[in-house]
Amino acid sequence: xxxxxxxxxRRKQEAADRRLAAAGIRPPQRRNRxxxxxxxxxxxxxxxxxxxxxxxxxxxxxxxxxxxxxVPTAVSGAVVxxxxxxxxxxxxEDYLCPICERFEERYGDEIAAAVNAGQITARFHxxxxxxxxxxPPGYSTRAANAALCAADAGVYPAYHHQLFAEQPxxxxxxxxxxxxxxxxxxxxxxxxxxxCVTSGAHTDQVTAETAAAESNPALLTDGQxxxxxxxVGGQKIDLNDTSWLQAAIAR
Amino acid sequence: MNRGRALDVVGTLAxxxxxxxxxVSGTLKAIDPDQTYVAVRAYDVLPxxxxxxxxALLPWVELAFGVLLLAGIGxxxxxxxxxxxxxxFVAGVTQAWARGLSIDCGCFGGxxxxxxxxxxxxxxxxxxxxxxxMAGWLIVRxxxxxxxxxxxxxxxxx
Numbered sequence: 191x192x193x194x195x196x197x198x199x200r201r202k203q204e205a206a207d208r209r210l211a212a213a214g215i216r217p218p219q220r221r222n223r224x225x226x227x228x229x230x231x232x233x234x235x236x237x238x239x240x241x242x243x244x245x246x247x248x249x250x251x252x253x254x255x256x257x258x259x260x261v262p263t264a265v266s267g268a269v270v271x272x273x274x275x276x277x278x279x280x281x282x283e284d285y286l287c288p289i290c291e292r293f294e295e296r297y298g299d300e301i302a303a304a305v306n307a308g309q310i311t312a313r314f315h316x317x318x319x320x321x322x323x324x325x326p327p328g329y330s331t332r333a334a335n336a337a338l339c340a341a342d343a344g345v346y347p348a349y350h351h352q353l354f355a356e357q358p359x360x361x362x363x364x365x366x367x368x369x370x371x372x373x374x375x376x377x378x379x380x381x382x383x384x385x386c387v388t389s390g391a392h393t394d395q396v397t398a399e400t401a402a403a404e405s406n407p408a409l410l411t412d413g414q415x416x417x418x419x420x421x422v423g424g425q426k427i428d429l430n431d432t433s434w435l436q437a438a439i440a441r
Numbered sequence: 442m443n444r445g446r447a448l449d450v451v452g453t454l455a456x457x458x459x460x461x462x463x464x465v466s467g468t469l470k471a472i473d474p475d476q477t478y479v480a481v482r483a484y485d486v487l488p489x490x491x492x493x494x495x496x497a498l499l500p501w502v503e504l505a506f507g508v509l510l511l512a513g514i515g516x517x518x519x520x521x522x523x524x525x526x527x528x529x530f531v532a533g534v535t536q537a538w539a540r541g542l543s544i545d546c547g548c549f550g551g552x553x554x555x556x557x558x559x560x561x562x563x564x565x566x567x568x569x570x571x572x573x574x575m576a577g578w579l580i581v582r583x584x585x586x587x588x589x590x591x592x593x594x595x596x597x598x599x
Contacts, residue, residue, distance in 0.1 A: 225515035225590060225599040232514075236505035240498040247474065288482060288553060292475040323554065359485055360554035361543065 247296065247432070254351040255302035265341045268316040268334065268392060268399035272347060273305035277438055280313045282403050282419040285333035285353045286320040286360060293418040293429070294354040300435050302347070309439050314350065316392075317400050317417055320360070329364025332387075334396040336370040339386035343379035352377065452585040455575040459523060460510035462572055467503030469550030474500075480552020483544040484533050502526070513588025518599045520579035527576060531569050538562040 257272065264271045279301070283290040304310045316337055318330035333353055340349030352373045358364045371384045386392075404415040409426050420427055422438040431437065470477045478496040481487070487495060506526070509519045534546050543557040546565045583590070 222594045222599070224593045225518065225595040228593070229509055229515040229518050229599075232505045232509055233502065236501035237498055240501040243471075243474070243501075244493070244497040288479040289475055292478055296475070359482070 254348055254355075255298040256306075257302050257347045258306040261305055261347075263341060263344075263346055265338065268338060268395040270314045270316070270338070270341045270346055270350075272312045272314065273308070273310060275305065275308045275310040277310045278313060278423060279304075279310050279435070279438060280315060280421040280424070282315040282317050282409065282415075282417055282421075284317045284320050284330050284417040285337065285357065286323055286330045286364070287417045288357070288360070290418045291354045291357045293420075294351060296432075297435065298351060304435060304439060310435075315399055315403060316396055317403055318396050319400060319404075319415070319417060323360045324358070324364040325361060326363065329358065331393055331396055332364065332367065332370065332390070335390050335392045336367075336374070336387045338392040338395065339383055340374050340377070340379060342386060343374060343381050343383045345374060345377040345379045348377050349374060349379075448582060449584055449586050452578060452582055453587065455578045456510050456513060456516060456585045456588070459520070459572065459575045459579070460507045462575075463503045463507030463510065463523070466549050467500045467507055470500035470547075471504065473550060476550065476552060477547070480545070480547025483542070483547070483553045484537055485540075485542060486533065486536065513585060513590050514593070515595065515599050516579055516585060516588060516590055517583035520576045520583065524573055524576040524580065527569055527573050531566060531573075534562055534565050534569070 261273050262271075281293075281301075283293070301310070301312050305312050316334040318334045320330045321327045323330070337346070337350055337353060340346050356365065356369075356373070367388050371387050374383045374387070403409055403419070406415075408424055409415055409419050409421060411426070418429070420429060420434065422434075427434050427438070470480075474496065477500060478492060481496045481499070482489075482492045503526075506519055506523050509515060510523075530546070530548065537544050537546075538560075543555055543560050545552050545555045545559075545561070547553065548565060548568070579585075
């Protein structure tokens with residue numbers, strides 16, 4: 191609308207108001223829309239910021255991290271080493287821990303890319319500290335055992351991701367042994383994967399690894415061990431720094 | 442001080458108090474998005490995609506409410522929206538309590554599943570009731586001191 195026609199419209203409106211006033215009629219006040227518009231604009235800006243932050247931070251977007259087929263995987267006790275790069279990144283995770291699920295979602299792709307590029311060796315320490323947080327207790331250990339069985343069966347990185355993608359809620363019963371077996375079968379687990387899962391073949395190794403991590407001073411904050419914990423070159427790093435992996439590779 | 446002036450002061454305190462609540466809670470949620478996700482997930486109400494969306498938007502919507510109340514723009518409207526969001530929080534905490542979940546509300550950062558003996562549902566609900574009271578005052582009587590609404594000709598209906 192041009193200025194001229196706007197003026198024209200206002201002039202007509204004022205003339206109409208004057209006529210109404212002369213007739214003793216007070217027109218109802220027109221509603222001021224400015225506050226409504228400002229509130230709307232501020233809320234839209236807030237929503238856009240929220241969406242942008244998610245899009246920027248989210249890395250894997252729900253798809254499993256793509257590890258190259260040639261990446262070597264080795265199992266030692268309850269530790270699965272993936273890749274053979276010079277920088278050693280130790281990751282301590284409990285499969286029931288919600289922040290570990292966030293960690294996998296956020297950094298899974300980045301870790302896989304660094305492994306594929308031969309920059310890092312990722313050592314996944316299979317920890318069970320939340321056994322008491324399911325009912326009946328023990329899901330952390332069952333899932334940890336199943337993950338090590340998956341490493342034996344040659345489907346580890348994918349199975350590891352799957353356990354987080356299907357993570358049960360704390361205080362629930364957790365996934366059943368049958369479900370844990372089914373995930374491995376779907377991913378093409380070789381050998382006697384089902385027996386390994388149901389018999390708890392790696393339970394003792396998980397318990398030992400958990401005890402070792404909890405008593406390693408380099409992994410504690412205020413004397414407490416928690417998951418996820420990430421150590422580069424054996425020293426715990428601060429995950430609030432979202433560029434921790436680039437920093438680890440660069441140093 | 443006459444009565445109207447005194448009521449203006451009470452309203453101003455309610456407005457600034459509610460602004461502070463939203464600014465603090467929004468900031469604490471925005472700086473730790475993973476914790477916010479875990480907190481929202483712990484209510485066990487939404488599917489994963491819904492948790493992701495709520496956790497992403499909630500901190501920024503809270504900050505927007507805080508900024509608008511601090512500036513005093515559309516006070517009545519923002520108070521209505523605030524009350525609506527607070528009622529959603531109350532519903533969330535109540536359903537968690539009723540279903541026997543043991544979670545921290547994550548109202549001011551933190552959140553997630555806690556040990557069964559460490560819940561604080563009564564305190565959380567009382568606190569929300571206090572915030573609802575502030576919002577309620579502003580809905581009934583949005584006139585406050587030093588609000589931008591006066592400058593932009595808001596007659597108190599928005």
